Amino acid sequence: MRLASTADEEMFARAVRALLERRCTPQDVRAGFARKRWEELAEIGVTGLLVPEEHGGLGLGAGALVAVAEEAGRACAPEPVVEAAVAATLLAEVDEDGRAAEWLRALAAGTAVPAVRLTGPGAAPVAHATHADFLLVADGDRLYGRSAADAGVSAARGVDLGRGLGHVDMSMLLDGPLAVRQERAVSRAARLGTVGAAADLLGAVRAMLDLTVSHARQRHQFGRPIGSYQAVKHQLADVLIAVEFAQPVVLRAAFSHDHDLPSAGRDAAMAKVFASDAADLAGRSCLQVHGAIGYTEECDLALWLRRVWALSAAWGDAAHHRAVVAADLLGPAPAPPCP
Amino acid sequence: MLAQVTDLIFSATEEDFRREIRDWLARHVPRQALPSMDTPDGFAAHQRWERQLYDARWAVASWPVEYGGRDASLIEWLIFEEEYWRSGAPGRVSQNGIFLFAPAVFAYGTEEQKRRILPPMAAGDEIWVQGWSEPEAGSDLAALRSRAVRDEQRAGWRLTGQKTWSSRGTHGHRMFGLFRTGTRAERHHGLTYFMVDLAADGVTVRPIRQLDGEPGFAEVFLDDVFVPDADVLGEPGQGWRVAMSTTGDERGLSLRSPGRFLAAAERLVRLYRRVSAGEEPGTGTPNAFRDAVVDAWMRAEAYRLYTFRTVTRLGDGKSIGPESSLNKVFWSELDLNLHATAQRLLGPWAEIGGPWLDGYLFSLAGPIYAGTNEIQRNVIAERLLGLPKEPKGMNGEKGVGR
Numbered sequence: 001m002r003l004a005s006t007a008d009e010e011m012f013a014r015a016v017r018a019l020l021e022r023r024c025t026p027q028d029v030r031a032g033f034a035r036k037r038w039e040e041l042a043e044i045g046v047t048g049l050l051v052p053e054e055h056g057g058l059g060l061g062a063g064a065l066v067a068v069a070e071e072a073g074r075a076c077a078p079e080p081v082v083e084a085a086v087a088a089t090l091l092a093e094v095d096e097d098g099r100a101a102e103w104l105r106a107l108a109a110g111t112a113v114p115a116v117r118l119t120g121p122g123a124a125p126v127a128h129a130t131h132a133d134f135l136l137v138a139d140g141d142r143l144y145g146r147s148a149a150d151a152g153v154s155a156a157r158g159v160d161l162g163r164g165l166g167h168v169d170m171s172m173l174l175d176g177p178l179a180v181r182q183e184r185a186v187s188r189a190a191r192l193g194t195v196g197a198a199a200d201l202l203g204a205v206r207a208m209l210d211l212t213v214s215h216a217r218q219r220h221q222f223g224r225p226i227g228s229y230q231a232v233k234h235q236l237a238d239v240l241i242a243v244e245f246a247q248p249v250v251l252r253a254a255f256s257h258d259h260d261l262p263s264a265g266r267d268a269a270m271a272k273v274f275a276s277d278a279a280d281l282a283g284r285s286c287l288q289v290h291g292a293i294g295y296t297e298e299c300d301l302a303l304w305l306r307r308v309w310a311l312s313a314a315w316g317d318a319a320h321h322r323a324v325v326a327a328d329l330l331g332p333a334p335a336p337p338c339p
Numbered sequence: 340m341l342a343q344v345t346d347l348i349f350s351a352t353e354e355d356f357r358r359e360i361r362d363w364l365a366r367h368v369p370r371q372a373l374p375s376m377d378t379p380d381g382f383a384a385h386q387r388w389e390r391q392l393y394d395a396r397w398a399v400a401s402w403p404v405e406y407g408g409r410d411a412s413l414i415e416w417l418i419f420e421e422e423y424w425r426s427g428a429p430g431r432v433s434q435n436g437i438f439l440f441a442p443a444v445f446a447y448g449t450e451e452q453k454r455r456i457l458p459p460m461a462a463g464d465e466i467w468v469q470g471w472s473e474p475e476a477g478s479d480l481a482a483l484r485s486r487a488v489r490d491e492q493r494a495g496w497r498l499t500g501q502k503t504w505s506s507r508g509t510h511g512h513r514m515f516g517l518f519r520t521g522t523r524a525e526r527h528h529g530l531t532y533f534m535v536d537l538a539a540d541g542v543t544v545r546p547i548r549q550l551d552g553e554p555g556f557a558e559v560f561l562d563d564v565f566v567p568d569a570d571v572l573g574e575p576g577q578g579w580r581v582a583m584s585t586t587g588d589e590r591g592l593s594l595r596s597p598g599r600f601l602a603a604a605e606r607l608v609r610l611y612r613r614v615s616a617g618e619e620p621g622t623g624t625p626n627a628f629r630d631a632v633v634d635a636w637m638r639a640e641a642y643r644l645y646t647f648r649t650v651t652r653l654g655d656g657k658s659i660g661p662e663s664s665l666n667k668v669f670w671s672e673l674d675l676n677l678h679a680t681a682q683r684l685l686g687p688w689a690e691i692g693g694p695w696l697d698g699y700l701f702s703l704a705g706p707i708y709a710g711t712n713e714i715q716r717n718v719i720a721e722r723l724l725g726l727p728k729e730p731k732g733m734n735g736e737k738g739v740g741r
Contacts, residue, residue, distance in 0.1 A: 003644060227720075237717075240723060245665075248647065339348060
């Protein structure tokens with residue numbers, strides 16, 4: 001029994017953090033997606049994390065993704081780190097001509113940027129579509145892929161400006177080079193995306209908490225730091241409780257995913273419930289503690305607030321995933337728990 | 340360097356351990372629930388149950404063999420707890436001793452004290468009672484006033500004062516707690532950790548009936564009670580440090596293992612199914628509580644996973660400090676959630692006495708004992724997040740003068 005990231009995963013996450021601390025400052029985040037940063041992430045292996053080794057990637061699993069995604073969330077990185085992992089598992093399972101292999105190699109090399117939408121109604125916008133090179137979109141049990149240039153992408157104004165939200169022309173996608181029935185691969189990849197998004201949210205929560213603690217230590221009212229008042233302390237303590245108890249849930253979901261355990265779907269759903277709830281709580285509490293300055297665009301907090309608003313709902317919101325857990329737990333044959 | 344793997348699978352040894360305790364419980368857990376441990380008959384019945392556990396070496400599985408345990412690992416202990424609560428076995432009348440006091444004895448006791456104190460505690464022959472709170476010292480424990488003065492002639496101490504909310508005080512045998520041997524201005528530096536025989540001259544115990552109507556705790560009055568040096572734990576004046584090794588355990592890993600919450604969560608899911616199917620009386624709209632049931636179950640799971648992560652960290656040589664405050668807030672709110680949800684599912688039947696109502700009443704105390712959740716949130720904010728301390732007391736003086 002060992003519930004913790006591995007030493008390798010932690011080492012990898014530290015390298016990602018070091019890179020993002022240098023290359024993804026709040027000022028950089030404001031400038032949005034940067035192809036240069038995507039290439040730098042590729043150099044240390046982030047974009048090819050789940051790309052099989054024979055295609056130039058690291059061939060790792062969800063355990064590695066959660067360690068890395070948490071760093072992406074912490075830095076508020078606009079690059080589609082989770083989507084790259086999702087695209088990699090999808091393409092690795094597609095039994096098709098050379099296109100999948102070509103995209104896999106380009107992912108690992110950092111020469112292609114993916115956008116993916118596997119869940120939600122068909123007309124919903126696709127995150128990262130405006131800066132992507134290729135798109136993977138699921139519709140029912142079918143998976144379609146096409147280069148972004150041929151998918152009729154039109155920008156949509158999302159709350160998180162860095163997310164590159166875009167509408168795609170489904171009719172153009174249906175005519176694309178990749179159109180396969182991949183029900184199992186799609187649902188497995190959606191599960192991975194759910195776990196990755198949950199980890200990203202936890203990183204964002206920690207960043208918001210750090211920002212807010214430092215604000216509460218510096219800001220004085222009535223002659224003392226506002227962070228010395230219990231009304232402020234207790235709100236932030238609850239945020240820490242939420243993120244600390246969500247973390248092992250996310251780690252467990254990664255383990256269940258990598259081992260394809262019977263409970264993997266329920267575990268991923270549970271991870272997203274905890275992460276989305278923690279992020280919603282963190283967003284509200286951190287904004288409240290910042291006061292009016294937190295309500296401005298110039299305050300860095302705004303970057304993370306927008307990220308978690310978008311990401312808390314993406315890949316299925318807490319209510320959706322609560323229903324997923326309920327369907328299994330209260331259904332005829334609940335999956336045995338892990339461990 | 341060897342890469343440590345994430346491994347959420349129990350080993351064959353651990354699975355064997357689980358089977359062994361499960362089989363033993365299936366053969367020994369009383370079919371009929373025992374009377375409340377806070378009644379005279381119930382207290383005796385619970386003591387007999389503890390003796391049965393002890394004779395089979397299950398009472399304190401994680402203790403060394405020489406004191407009645409079986410040297411079980413932390414994971415095995417968690418497995419024991421899961422199986423114990425799942426089986427519907429009786430509550431632990433000895434828990435204040437074995438979970439809250441024993442860790443301090445292991446850490447600070449002399450060999451003589453360990454040999455004298457631990458086995459009868461584990462066997463349920465001596466039930467230990469908490470002596471922390473006083474009328475003027477609750478959350479602010481370091482404000483306590485009960486005093487101990489030196490008696491050189493008899494090589495011991497004379498204790499005078501009042502303790503309150505002493506769990507198991509009504510029927511228990513011995514009390515552990517802090518008494519002031521220095522001045523009040525010294526706060527937590529002038530305290531000493533004592534063990535007091537409740538049958539000694541000068542001790543008066545007044546039972547206090549709790550919300551459930553049973554005298555689960557008591558006031559203990561001490562009037563010049565003699566305690567020999569052999570019953571001081573740790574050095575005189577060092578009591579706060581000794582006590583903190585106990586309260587850390589109370590809040591942290593040992594008192595509230597995930598097992599009891601998992602068992603309650605499993606029962607809650609069964610209750611939901613049965614009420615929904617009309618097999619058990621309850622609310623007419625169980626579906627309205629579906630999300631509450633799912634949330635309570637998920638939180639119990641999360642608590643279990645968090646505990647496995649804590650055990651992993653301990654195994655890696657890290658220690659639990661103020662993190663135990665995160666634990667305490669989470670489990671106490673989880674317990675309340677589980678039982679409040681069950682009460683709502685039972686609808687008009689909720690007010691009828693039974694295990695759920697008992698559990699609900701007990702869970703209401705969770706956010707209060709073992710350090711109120713307000714204090715825990717202060718600890719989390721100050722020691723884990725690094726927020727500034729709040730100025731204390733009048734005139735900004737720490738506790739003095741109140």
